[in-house]
Amino acid sequence: MYLYRWSVAQYIKNTAYRPYLVPEGRDFCFVKKKLSRKKRFLIALGKHVRKLRRMEKMSQKQLGFESGIHYDTIGSIERGESDPAESTIEALAHALGKTMKEMHDFDY
Secondary structure: OOOOOOOOHHHHHHHOOOOEEEEEOOEEEEEOOOOOOOHHHHHHHHHHHHHHHHOOOOOOOHHHHHHHHHHHHHHHHHOOOOOHHHHHHHHHHHHHOOOHHHHHHOOO
């Protein structure tokens, strides 16, 4: 674990790590905890799904209606909180008009 002094703006911009707020006197510092490989993958997948959805100019509710997946589930996928099954990714791909190759074509 590493201690860093950051401003709130720097904290908000940081997406690679999820820092924990630790009070230190009058100042605050953040303890950065490195994410697991699976969590980094889920976050990258979620960002990719969000990017594809926004390119199609669809809301989460519209995508949910087209794919048959609840919009709360789509939100948790985009935030990297849930691990979607291949059938879920396939339903999202069909609703977005993308192939499975395009759905898995992202860097993490």
